[in-house]
Amino acid sequence: VTISQTELDKLQVLGHGNGGTVYKVQHKRTSKIYALKVVNGDSDLTVHRQVSREMEILRRTDSPHIVRCYGTYVKPSGDVAILMEYMDAGTLDTLLRSRGTFSETELAHITRQILKGLTYLHAHKIIHRDLKPSNLLVNKNMEVKIADFGVSKIMSRRLDPCNSYVGTCAYMSPERFDPDAHGGNYDGYLGDIWSLGLTLMELYVGHFPFLSPGQRPDWATLMCAICFGDPPTLPQGTSDEFRSFIECCLQKESSKRWTASQLLDHPFLRSHPTSD
Ligand code: ATP
Ligand code: MG
Numbered sequence: 001v002t003i004s005q006t007e008l009d010k011l012q013v014l015g016h017g018n019g020g021t022v023y024k025v026q027h028k029r030t031s032k033i034y035a036l037k038v039v040n041g042d043s044d045l046t047v048h049r050q051v052s053r054e055m056e057i058l059r060r061t062d063s064p065h066i067v068r069c070y071g072t073y074v075k076p077s078g079d080v081a082i083l084m085e086y087m088d089a090g091t092l093d094t095l096l097r098s099r100g101t102f103s104e105t106e107l108a109h110i111t112r113q114i115l116k117g118l119t120y121l122h123a124h125k126i127i128h129r130d131l132k133p134s135n136l137l138v139n140k141n142m143e144v145k146i147a148d149f150g151v152s153k154i155m156s157r158r159l160d161p162c163n164s165y166v167g168t169c170a171y172m173s174p175e176r177f178d179p180d181a182h183g184g185n186y187d188g189y190l191g192d193i194w195s196l197g198l199t200l201m202e203l204y205v206g207h208f209p210f211l212s213p214g215q216r217p218d219w220a221t222l223m224c225a226i227c228f229g230d231p232p233t234l235p236q237g238t239s240d241e242f243r244s245f246i247e248c249c250l251q252k253e254s255s256k257r258w259t260a261s262q263l264l265d266h267p268f269l270r271s272h273p274t275s276d
């Protein structure tokens with residue numbers, strides 16, 4: 001069943017991204033709630049490329065760990081919109097700010113879902129490239145889903161270095177800054193694993209791991225720390241399993257990082273089995 005945009009009532013703004021606005025909307029006939037991402041026709045080319053990329057990826061993905069897409073709209077005016085499932089608990093970033101840091105048990109539950117999402121994406125030759133707390137959506141059942149595919153890449157023909165980047169650099173792996181220094185043959189999928197490691201660490205310690213709490217990012221210093229410094233480490237009191245898991249993600253050399261499916265079998269997740 002396709003839902004026409006005229007059947008939707010805008011209830012409130014959920015968030016603004018670069019170039020687009022996400023609304024909470026209600027389908028008049030069924031009263032069902034959705035999220036609608038709208039990009040105006042007069043937005044610049046970069047924004048349009050991103051929303052087209054996102055539409056393409058959401059249309060071809062079908063996983064309980066990826067935000068679901070129920071329709072896409074392109075108007076003659078150039079306005080573009082994506083109808084998505086509504087995630088009623090916000091993002092892991094807003095949750096971190098409102099309720100504080102996550103325990104290892106909670107993180108194991110979150111990690112397993114993100115890894116299942118990443119395994120799905122990587123098996124479908126999709127690299128997310130912008131994994132971070134604000135791009136992970138959550139609902140009241142504590143289901144975590146990967147969202148925001150604006151800068152993702154579909155590895156169709158050959159393995160070319162993932163260049164041209166627009167977005168946040170903070171969660172980018174060392175090899176993304178300088179592919180040549182890594183032999184130019186790095187595996188782009190493992191960049192998502194680095195970002196996962198930083199994301200989980202942030203949810204555990206409460207701040208971006210390469211900065212001290214409250215420190216403002218200075219991009220040049222941050223980039224130097226990521227490329228030339230040691231990866232951040234966890235504080236005292238962290239279990240050996242979680243420490244090891246983070247180390248498997250935050251290997252500076254991408255070839256030493258574990259893949260998403262390998263990580264699903266890591267002792268950290270085995271020490272926190274699922275209840276279902
Ligand atoms: P950013 O540049 O900050 O990553 P963006 O342009 O990539 O933003 P999105 O991340 O897709 O845009 O959405 C912006 C915000 O809207 C999100 O941070 C989130 O708070 C909210 N949002 C997006 N999609 C949904 C959804 N399906 N359900 C609930 N809230 C959502
Ligand atoms: Mg986002």
